[in-house]
Amino acid sequence: MGDFMKNNFSVDTSSLQTKQSVECWWCRKVSTDPEALKTCTVCKVAKYCGRDCQRQEWKVHKLLHQELDHTRRLLKDNEDEEREREQSEAEEKEKVLQSLGKKP
């Protein structure tokens, strides 16, 4: 488990970017055919060479999903705030236009 965490967080990103091959997130077996690996249907990021590997990694992987959920919620909250502000600004403008129209 300790080794696994270490492996997982010291991923060599340069090799990930240059190679087309895909690595199983659990056993780190590299496959040159991305189609041969299973993809996590939830996050569509994690790859596994089989069901067993997916099940084994799930204990750690579900935490990643929680993290993704959290991030998504934060992004959504920001969007909502943005929309509310735009709306109140539009209402302000409307009020100003109305008061201008009421002037004699």
Ligand SMILES: [Zn+2]
């Ligand atoms: Zn595997």
Ligand SMILES: [Zn+2]
């Ligand atoms: Zn996933």
